[in-house]
Each structure stands twice: as C-alpha cells, then as structure tokens.
Amino acid sequence: MSSAAGSPKVSPRTVTPAVETVLAFVNTREDGSGRQELFADGDSFAAWLAEYDAFGGETVATDADAAAARELRDALVTVLLAHAGDEESLGEPLQRAERHLRRAGSLYPLATVITAGGVELASPQAGVERAFGTVLAAVTTFAQSSDWGRIKACRNPPCHFGFFDRTRNGGGLYCSPGCGSQVSMRNFRRRQRQESQEPPQV
Template identity: 80%
Template sequence: MSSAAAGPAEPSPRTVVPMVETVLAFVNTRADGGGRQELFGDGQAFAAWLAERDEFGGEFGGETVATDADAAAARELRDALVTLLLAHSGDEGSLGESLRHAEQHLRRAGTLYPLATVVTAGGVELASPQAGVPRVFGTVLAAVTTFAQTGDWGRIKACRNPPCHFGFFDRTRNGSGLYCSTGCGSQVSMRNYRRRQRRGSDAPPEA
C-alpha cells in the first residue's frame, strides 16, 4: 500500500520515501551478470521474495502463493519498469520501440490491477483492492503512481552501466545522476576511453 497523506511538509527530493523503496525493491530483483541472482525465476522463488519483503513491513499483504506463471508476469512488469527507469537515465537503448512496448505493457497492467482510492480523515492513499499476486502488482503500481504525483518520478532511475541497470534514487541536486555508484561510472568512463584509444590506433597515418 502506498500512501499520500495530506498535512506533513513534503520530503526533500533527495529523501528516499517508502514508495521509492517499494519500487526499487521490486525492480532490483534481476540477475545482472555481476553477482546478483534472479529472484523471480519461478513461483517458489517469487513467493520467497514476497515472504522476505513482508517480514519488513507487510506491504504486500502477507503470505502469498505464487505460480511459475505469476513469476513470469512479475518479470514482465519488472522489465517494463526497468525500461522506463533507463529512459530516465537517458539510456539510448531503452528509447524508441523498447520504451513504447514498456509503456504499452504498463497500460495493460493498469487495467489488470486497478487501484482504489482510500479516503480517511488522516489523508488519501491508493491501494489494491485485490488479493494474492494481483495485490502485489497493484501495490507496486500504487507506489509508482503516488510517487509520480510528487513530480520526482524522473529521479527513480536505472544505472546506465550495462549489464548493471540497478535501480536507484538520484539524490543529486539537479537530478543529473546516471549511475548507481561511482564504480559503475568509472567502468563506463574506462570503456569509453579504451574505445577512443582503439579508434585512434585504427586511424590511417598522416601523409
């Protein structure tokens, strides 16, 4: 469940709020070739991840039974979100057709996992009225929707260093962060440097 209670002062754009944590926890479940393992590989793995998340705050509604088909749907939703986060980082490979497909998938997800507006004296929040795995997906979409209304949706990004693509919250003052860590930024800089060196060595000698 993602809340947007009225009253308290708005958080700093450099503060990671619970909605951001929900989104990043969901997208940072993929294998990256650098040691992180796929956590949505099958229904059992997906259910184990959900159980672990619910130990921290019960955001997904308690124990959930998940099938292999549910895990596949989770991967599809996650990968669509990662494509959007890469677009936030200006990654060229995530633009064009890839971005259109991701946005279309998320529109379909919005119809499959609708949200309900919950109004109380303390504020207003979006929540999934469904149960089980649909509630999980709805909760992720509620977190995205609620945070996007703050105007800082573009600060949730995916690292431009392939194959990392780790989701992160850009805390820079002007929102210009492109990498999840200085290590990833250094790797990209070194690759670019070596590429320029190779191009220079391939150039024909001057007459």
C-alpha cells in the same frame, strides 16, 4: 502510499516508502556481478513475496506469476533507464514498456482509500495480483510528484540497478561511483581502439 493534506513538502533527496517499494521490486534481477534472479520461478517469487508484508506477505505463486512479475519489472526498468537518458531504452523499447504498463494498469486496478489522516491508493485484490497492484500504487503515488524522474536505473550494462538520484541537479546516471568508472574505462578503451584503427595522417 499516503499523502496527508497539509503535510510538509518532501525533500527531493528523501527516499519515500513509495520509492522503496518500487526499488525493492525492480532490484530483483540477475546482473552478472553477483546478484541472482529472484523471480526465476513460482517458488522463488513466492519466497521473495513472503519477505515483504508491503506486497502481501506469504503468497502462493506459479511459474506464470513469476513470468508476469519479470515482464512488469522489465517494463519498469526500461522506464527508469529512460529517466537516466539511456539511448538504447528510448524509442520502441520505451513505447513497448509503456504499453505493457498500461495493460498492467487495467489488469490490476487500484482503489482510493480515504481517511481523516489522508488518502492513499491500494490494491483491492489478493495474492499475486495484490503484489502487482502494490507496485503500481507506489509508482502512481510517486509519479505524481515532480521527482518521478529521480528514480532511475543505472546506465552501466548489465547492472541497471534501480536507484534514487539524490544529486542536487538530478543528473546522476549510475548507481555507484564504481559503475561510473567502469563506463568511463570502457569508453576510453573504445576510443583507443578507434584511434589505432584510423589511417595515418599524410
């Protein structure tokens, strides 16, 4: 989460530690194609935290903590879907997500850590609160770059897998060619159904 003065500009297609932290957190949801919900309850959330030193490592978590993690994650996924231009995530859903993230920012404040090597944001809290603060620090760090919009969620429902858009023009919409093909096929079949239901021309 650090930014040293005079450091070289990061390539827009470079996945930074901040991006990795955000994606690690948002890509924990069940998606209907094999990925399991990793924040189902306190035990599963604690098991996930134990795997990541960046989030504080081994931590006791309750079911309420897991629910808070799901809410924070879902708000972030909505923002990432908006980055991908997903119409269903715009308007009221995005406004709700942004309100939730503002509340989270007040609940899990960040501290500025200044050293001779640079400056970083870090959570001064412990336990689950530190984990949430670490996510917000990563978001804040990367969002200050011009490439914040490159962190997206796949527009193929129910995938919504978070990914970093490495395309030259930042126009990627799907996490993989497979998801893009699924959406194209669904759209093609929908057009076929609509055409078959149209009255014949006279």
